[in-house]
Each structure stands twice: as C-alpha cells, then as structure tokens.
Amino acid sequence: MFKKVLIVNRGEIAVRIIKACQELGIKTVAIYSDVDKNTPHVLLADETIPLGDPTPIESYLNIPKIIEIAEEAGAEAIHPGYGFLAENPDFAETCSKRGITFIGPKAEVIGLMGDKIAAKKTMEKAGVPVIPGYHGNKQDVDSLVKEGEEIGFPLLVKAAAGGGGKGMRIVDNIDSLAEAIESAKRESKSSFGDDTVFLEKYLDKPRHIEFQILADHHGNTIHLFERECSIQRRHQKIIEETPSPVMNPKLREKMGEAAIRAAEAVGYTNAGTIEFMVDGKLNFYFMEMNTRLQVEHPITEMTTGVDLVKWQLKIASGQKLTLKQKDLIQRGHAIECRIYAEDPSNGFLPSVGTLKKVEEPSGPNIRVDSGISPNLKITPYYDPLLSKLVVLAENREEAIQKMIWALSHYIVLGVTTNISFLKKVLAHEEFKRGNITTHFIDTYFKEYLQMKHGLPLDAIIALAVYDAMHLRKQEVVRYKEADPHSPWRYVGRWRVGGEIDVH
C-alpha cells in the first residue's frame, strides 16, 4: 500500500478521500487555493501545500504546479476525486511519466471515454446498445442542423467533452437548433477548451440509471448494482437512490452484464461508472462512462457494505479485488441528496456568502459527506456543492421519511440552499410512487419554483425576539422615536411592487 497520497481536489470529496487514506494508515497531502486556506479538507490532512490564486486554472487545474508538489512532498500516488483533473488524460499521462500512480484507469482509457463520440463507437462495437444520434466530424452549424433534422425532435445537443449538464441543450424544433448548437459550443469551449458537440435522440420517459464498476489489474471486473439518478435540475443530478424503483432482477442482470462488458471492452481498471438511459419500455442505452469516482458513490457503499474509495486505493496499489460478484448483495434502500448553495426559486442560480451557522443532521444510517464548517466563505470560484446527505433504511418508504427528517434538521444559514426544495421533491406523490424521469423537476416543479411561500408567523416572532435581544442601543432609540402617526405604524404584511423579473 502507498505511504503517502496527494489529493488533487477540495471540498467534501477531498475530505472523504483523506479519511479513507488515514484509516488505511496512508499519509495525506492536501493542496488548497487562497480562498480554501481553512476549509475542512485542509484542516484534516497530514500535510498541506498552498496553490495561491483561486482561479481553477491556476490552482486545482494547474498540472505543472501539482506534479511539482507531488514530487516535493514525496507522494507516491495522486487521487483526483471527481471534477477538476479527474478525467484529464494529459494529467494521468503526466503522473505516469513522472512515476506517480494516478488513482484511476489508464490515460488512454480516460482519453477514449472522454471523447463521447469515440466512446459510443467503441461500445457499439462491444455490443452495448447506444442511443441513435450523430457523433460525426462535420462540426459546422449548418451540417449539424441538417443531421439534427434527420434524427428528429426532441433532440439533445451535447458537448463531446462535457459532463454535468455543461454544454448541453435540449431542442424541441428546428427553429431553435442553430442557436442551441452555437451556445453549447461556446460553453463547451470555455469549460473544456473544445467545442465539438454531438446530437442525440431525446428519449421518451427517460431515466438515468448507472452501474458502478470496480476492476483490478488482475483481470477481475465486478459491478456493484445500479444507481437511479433521474432527478436532475439543469441536467445535474440532485437526488440519487438505489435500488432503482423501476429495476427488476432480470433487467439488473442484463444491465450489469452490459456494464461489465463495457468496462472490459476498454480494459478498464479502478472504479468507474457506466451511465445508461432507460426509456419508458425499459430499453437501455449506453450514454457515457465516467472514468472516476462518482459524486453519488455513497449510496452504493451503504447498500453493498463496500468502501469504494478504499478499494480504489487498494486496486491502484496493485491489490487483487477479493470481492466476488456472487457474494455482493444489495440490502436496504439508500438515497442521496446533494446540498447546493443555490436558489431554486431563482433558476437554481448559485448563491455566495459566508456560512454563519452549520449544523448537520446525524443519526443511525445518516451519512453526511460534508466540505463545510461555520464561517466558511462560499465563493464563485468552484462548484456550489456544500455536502451530500445520504440515508439508508430497510425500504424505500422509510428511506424517504428518514431523508425528509434529516433535511428538516440540516441547518445552513448564510447562503441560500436547495434543502427546502429537495424536501418538496421527496414529498411529491409521484416521487413516492417511483414515477420519475429526468424531466421530473420540469414537469412538476415549474409552478412551485415561481410560487411565493410566505414567512410563517413563528419566523416573524423569532426574528422580532432576536432583534429585541440584539439590536444596539442607538438602533432601538431610533425606532422608538418614530412618528406614531406615520404609515409605518401599521403592523402587518404588505407587498412590494411586483415580482422580481429575472428575464
């Protein structure tokens, strides 16, 4: 096993990886940009090295600087987490050239799967079903519009290098196709430095269901069952669960086999995920492979009892996978909610600010993978994921109840979060029935998101009591001197103008 590992990430995932390393007796090196100086991952690591400028490209994406740090610190291996450099083949390649173990698959595999077009072609060859679409080289807007017309609508425009909804557009008709392609290309260029896009048939009642893979360097590949990730906003998962409410043993076996076939077709090693789209008739199609740890890996860990991050470390250090497919069992039902600093009623726009109070729920089978603490500044530099709340229960109904309880006991004050919104989704009758698709939020929550919910009386009372306890003397005096005849004398609620119109 490694003696020292450098974690090239921040936030909750860096914390998760550091803990796994420390439990295995591995020393950890954390890196941090100027704005992350006292964040949880920095306080937890055994050694910490500053990166300076918080701009991603100057910090967590800065390959030369990171390699230099790894060498100076004497780290034998690098764990990239997810995001940042996790799926960058150049980085994996550079590590390998400098004699540092990259904890993940080989650079070629990352490169192959990172090119969504090449990935689909490879999977088609391996006999894994793929979605009809255009993955060709004609990248001018006119040609793409023509290809799109052939595939038919609705249609998906997708950045070849993309992920997490970036550079992705759904197009309902030919009129808006050109503009969607241009915008996707622009976003992809700016995010990934590559503006190649491809087009895909957009499925009916689509679900996003993925399979977790573990593969060692001795020819053993297993899957750890599915994760249902259909609940998304802006094409970004926000609630994941396992088992999928739509899954049955036969389909699970078929999809599991396809996932293993997909991984074996590219000589995959370490942890990875095969993402499938499943339509209303339970046909499934390969969508893409994520050649890294997933954000939502904890739900698999809770239902299988397997520690995926520890296995990543063991596999990377050359150990054999001792878990056998036939011994693996899913038990119970797990749900993950992603806690974001964002405002659901304002288009899910990220919210920045300083966290004033943080109190995370706890209890049996409640897991919080968290990257936050009181007084932390949430900046616009990085992804606004604050933490992941994960629960396990004996069945789906109890898991939903537990998650709602846990969300109701999650105190994060200082930025706007999606906690309340997540509760509303979980409590929705159609969610409870398991009738979910990737359109769930758009279908059922358009109105909710524009509704005003009002300030309850108890909140008004609490605020008033708090202010009465805390307002400084001069403020109180000023209030007391207010003209008793002014219109402000009226005590109650009134409405300001109209809505805020964020066009």
Added chain:
Amino acid sequence: MFKKVLIVNRGEIAVRIIKACQELGIKTVAIYSDVDKNTPHVLLADETIPLGDPTPIESYLNIPKIIEIAEEAGAEAIHPGYGFLAENPDFAETCSKRGITFIGPKAEVIGLMGDKIAAKKTMEKAGVPVIPGYHGNKQDVDSLVKEGEEIGFPLLVKAAAGGGGKGMRIVDNIDSLAEAIESAKRESKSSFGDDTVFLEKYLDKPRHIEFQILADHHGNTIHLFERECSIQRRHQKIIEETPSPVMNPKLREKMGEAAIRAAEAVGYTNAGTIEFMVDGKLNFYFMEMNTRLQVEHPITEMTTGVDLVKWQLKIASGQKLTLKQKDLIQRGHAIECRIYAEDPSNGFLPSVGTLKKVEEPSGPNIRVDSGISPNLKITPYYDPLLSKLVVLAENREEAIQKMIWALSHYIVLGVTTNISFLKKVLAHEEFKRGNITTHFIDTYFKEYLQMKHGLPLDAIIALAVYDAMHLRKQEVVRYKEADPHSPWRYVGRWRVGGEIDVH
C-alpha cells in the same frame, strides 16, 4: 402506529428514540430534570415537560409524576430506553393499568427476568444451560459464605436485582467472601432497593456474548446474531463488537436457537437480549436476560441493516414482524466504544465538569449516538456515558483501524474521558488477535493505568502559544516583571513529590 410517545429517559438513548419516532411520524414528548434543561434530547423533542429536582428518584424514576405527564400530554405509549425504569415491572404494570402502552415486554416477564434467581430456574427448565451457583433464599451472610465454599473459588457475588456491574464482586478466597457479600448487598440495596445476592462459579477465560432477540405479539421470535461484550472495566462493558472473533457458524446456530428458546419460554415480546457466558472451551451458559433495548444495540443494526428501535415501536403498536430468520444476514464487522466521562488512570472514577468543546468524528460508516453538546454540564446525578461511537467496516481489521481513527478525531474538552484508553485497548496485540476475555483490562492494563505518559512537546508549544494570545494584559505584565534571577527562570520539566496515592 402511535401518534405520540413519551420518552422516559435522557442522554443519547433519548435522542436515539426521538429520532426513530420522528422519522415514523410519531410526535415525541421529552421529560427533563432541572440540570437537563437544554440537553440534546430536550432540544430535539416535539414537546418537553420539566421534572424539577434532578435526583433520579424525584425525576426519571418518579413513576407517579411520569404517568401523570403521559396522561396530560396524551401520549399513547412510553419508551423507557435502558436503565431508569426500563426494567421496572411496577412501572410497566402501572402503564398497562392506565391504558398506556409500555414499549417492552409484559410486566410479568420483566419481573421474572429481573429476579436473577427465578430467571435461571426458568431457563434450566427450558433446557438452556446455566452456570453452577447458589440462587437460594438463605440470604444471611453466614449461609451464603457456606454456599460459596461449596461452589468453590473464584466466585462471583451478584445482586439479584443488579445489572451493569452494580452490586457485583469477584471473590478469590474464603477470607474476603463475607465482606464482599456485605458490600454487594449494601450497594444493591441503595441502587435497587433490594439486597438479595446470589453466588456463581467464576468461569475460566470467560467471554460475555449475548444474542439480540425480536419477538412480536403474533408468535414470531427471531434472533439478530451475537454481540461480543467481553471488554469490560468494573464489570461494565466498554467495547462491544459483532461478529464475535470466537464465533463459528455451528456455535452461532446453537446459541441462537438457545436464545430463541429462552425468549419463547417466557412468552417474550419486543426487543430483548439473552446474555451468555462462554468459557475457554466454547461452552455457553445463560447468564441473564435484559428485557429492554441494550446500550450496544447499534452494532447489531449496522451489521444486519435492521432498525431495532423502529421495530420496538412497530411491535408495540401491534404490527407483525416481517423479518424472517432465514433472510437475516450479518455483513461486515461493527465495533462500539462507549465514551465515558471518567478517568481511567484514577480507577475509572467519573469526571464531572462543563464540556467546553465537542467535535464528534464523522465519515462513512461512522455513527455517533450522542447525548452531548458544547457547554453541557456533566453532573454526578446520572450515568457518565457521554456517547457511543460505532463503526462498520468490511472486516475486523479495518473496523479496528476505523475506530482508532474515529477516536483520534473525537474532541471532548472539559472533562476527563476514556477516549485515549479505548484507543490503547483497540491497538493492543491481543485485542487485534481477538484473544479477549472479561479479564482483558485487568490482565493487560493494570500497569498502563498507573503509568504517567508525559506531556508532549507539541502540546506544551500549543498551550504556550494559546496563552500568549489570550492572557490578559495585567497577567502578562506580572509575568514580565518576574525576577530574571529567580529559580523560576529555569525552563523545563520537573516533578512534584511522588504519585497521587488514591488508596
């Protein structure tokens, strides 16, 4: 299911029960004595009712007051937790008479099992092996000494009404038997209002292994495997784990069957535990039955995926046990450490004070059942259990590693705790090998507990830096004015007199 439940307990177990109720949509009523006004269980409950005087007999043991509270609050059921009134047949009986569901077995069963002598006789009749001993009515010291001589030494003097090491004495020879009997009687009288004691053969290489039982009101009884609870100090468990390192499938089956037989012999309902002693040759003997939830129930929950407290509520409300013996599987290895406010190097004496900082470890498969928070006063009124730290891992070795990591990240400042001592036990070679008996602490830690460990340089530096930052001006001035020629000028370490001799 009940609409409202009164929790007749405090601390971590009250918190645990309230959470289970709230997840099931049950409203909770907490009671609290004057010193518990702002403790976690009070802050979490839906309704809270004061008990006044903190003396146990005036508060958490005050049956008339508690029944009155239950009726006024409209609670349909009472959960007693463990300790206090959990095994008091009069209380269970009173609840039943007043139409309140007591969440536990019937009063008669509690009474029968609470009388250790009658319990043994019942078990012998049911064909469950028991330890040789004297459980008779001759309770004068002379008769007991005579009976003890017959059984032979070493010998155990045990309060009939006892539990948790209270009113228990090990006697090595005839000379100290009389005094041990007297002292046990006195302690039992004061703790339980009953001074009946019995005598038992003290086993060779004894292990304490217990089986968890669940039984409904429809004739279904299952066991949820064993818990190894041999690591004890002052006859009180401090580390529990499952599976037991000594267990094999055959023995597990035999003991599990005996446990179910024992439960069925008394018409047991709800959650309970059959405690066995297992000797060096893997003979097992019924020791006693705990007719309530155990402190160490979480390790069973983590390895079986079953929520015992939720099942207690379901069973008490009349629901059928849907768990089948054949479907239950132990998975992984779980360990619990009890975090006590006590000083291991001073005879494990309880430590009182105010908790200044509390930061509990967290991470995948780490569970903290906690009853504490910053600024809480630890008083001498109640048991000094602060919390229970529980971990689950794929195997025993990783579970031990994880527990040591978690203990090393458990910050409780303001009272002395056993955290450091627990780590030393877990790291002991014989513990790692699973060679544990109930004598483990006495055998391997006598010396350790008397050793001085010294203050490391880093701690000295941290203290000095802290003081340099925080000492008030006049203090600093006073130091600065100190005579540079005084003997205090010498900077380093020196020893005061000898040891503190706590005789």
Added chain:
Amino acid sequence: MFINYEHENSVYQVGIEKRNNKFFITYDNTEYQAEAEEIKPGYLKIKIGDKLIKAVVTEGEKEKYVFIDGEIFRVKPIPLTGRRMSTKREEGDLRSPISGRVTKVSIEEGNKVKKDDILVVIEAMKMEYLIRAPYNGVVKKIYVKEEDQIEIGEQTVEIAKED
C-alpha cells in the same frame, strides 16, 4: 419598537416591546406574549402560552436567516427611517442575476436589438448565464466589458424600447 422584514418582495411589519423579561409582539392586529431564552448564540427557545418555538437566527452581511420547524427563511431587515425600496426591475434595466465574470458582450452602444437577442454572457461557477433583450430597442448604455467581474444585481446594459 417596530421592525420591518422583507421576504419574497413582501414586507412584514412587527412591533415588539420587552418588559420585565417578557416580550410583547404585535403582528397583524394580534399581540403575542412570549418568554424567550437564547440558549447559545442565535439559538432561541420562545414560549407563547403552551407553545414552544425553537429557532436559530443569524445575521449575514445584508440579511438575516431564521431556521424554524425544519425550514430556512432569508429576510432583509428594512430600516424604519428609509423609504420603500422597490425591488421591481424597471423595463430595460438588465441587472446581473449572479456574481461572475463577463465572458461576452455581443452588442455595442447604439446597436439595434430584437427581443430575446443575447446581449451579454456571464459565467459563474462554470455555468453560463445569458442576458437577453427584453424587447426590441436600441442599446443605450453598456456598463460592462468582457473579462469584467460582475456582482449580483449590478447593471449590465440599458436598452431604449422601440417597436
């Protein structure tokens, strides 16, 4: 004393007095008598008759947050001496919905634009936000240039309406 809280464009006015360790809260023509304790900074236990309110209140830079009954509300206290603050957007006032970086300015002052034309692109947290023309018109003023940092609520462009 009277305090005003703004929440979702509504203003809540409440009166509060402290006398003899009791709080008298007036809202919507009803008076509530409360006993209250701050058990640790921001953590309140408020008793009104038999009812217990547990809340956590904290102050951000410009707003207050209150956690109550599992929900979090953000309010802005409004100074009593101030005037009504309109939070309605004026037509043609295109403020940034987010703090981020201006990655593209597609227009120049004097340009004619059509409804829904993209005017400015702002990137924040790896996402792209498009500021579009709310109606046909002429670009009157541009407040930002490419690569500018922009704060939430800052104006980007002014468009003079035309038909």
Added chain:
Amino acid sequence: MFINYEHENSVYQVGIEKRNNKFFITYDNTEYQAEAEEIKPGYLKIKIGDKLIKAVVTEGEKEKYVFIDGEIFRVKPIPLTGRRMSTKREEGDLRSPISGRVTKVSIEEGNKVKKDDILVVIEAMKMEYLIRAPYNGVVKKIYVKEEDQIEIGEQTVEIAKED
C-alpha cells in the same frame, strides 16, 4: 514571559515571547520559532519551520485542555507568583476521589482502625467508593457525616498512625 503547566504531577516550565507576529518558545534549553493563527476560538494552526501543529485549546474552571494529534491532555496552569503546590497526599490524609454523597461513616472519632478497614462509603453516579484506612491507627478527625454532599479532593477523615 514564563508559564508553568502541571500535568500528571510534573511541572513544565516554558518561556514565550511574541515579537512581530512570531512566537519564540523556550523549553528545555531549546528555542522554537513559530507562526501561529487562531482559525476559530481555541483552534490553533502553528507552524514551526516545515512542521505544522494543529491543536485545540480550551479553558476549564481550574484547568486547561489541549487536543493534539488525536490525544487530549489536561494541565493546570500554575501562577508564577505562587509557591510549589504539592499534590502529594500526606499519609493519613484521606480525600474523596470523587464528588458524590456520603452514604456511610463506619467510624467515630477516637476509634482504633486497622489497615484496610472501611471508614467511609461515598456514592456517586450509582457507584460506591470505599475509603479505607491506609494503616493501623486512631481516628483523629472526621470531616463528613452521612448524607453529606462531598466534592472531589475534600478531606473525609484523618487517621493518626499507630503500629
């Protein structure tokens, strides 16, 4: 400035000066230069050369606690102006090891006692603690009576040694 900490009956003397945001710590004839930051109350990050010390320090009523490297240490700061405080128990000085309630006093002043005789029984947290005679002797003074509350370190009985 010099500070003394008592831990397990040893006294640690340390010198510390703050100059230009650096701390100069002298202990055991070695000087350490440190940079330090208190990231939140009691949470210290201390840098000495390449080495980083992370510690949590807090003050109890009479003692200080420091959490470092997974271990917790309790120390008593000793005022510089004070005299050496002996924490050694004098023979025949039988202080209570615990705060609790005196449930039994088995002796009277003037009684003869033998080594290991039980003198006083104290109950705390449902456990019983026995105070025994450390040697043969005569009961000189009894400081407690049954049902008294007793604090940790409080004297119970004095025994005059006899052989």
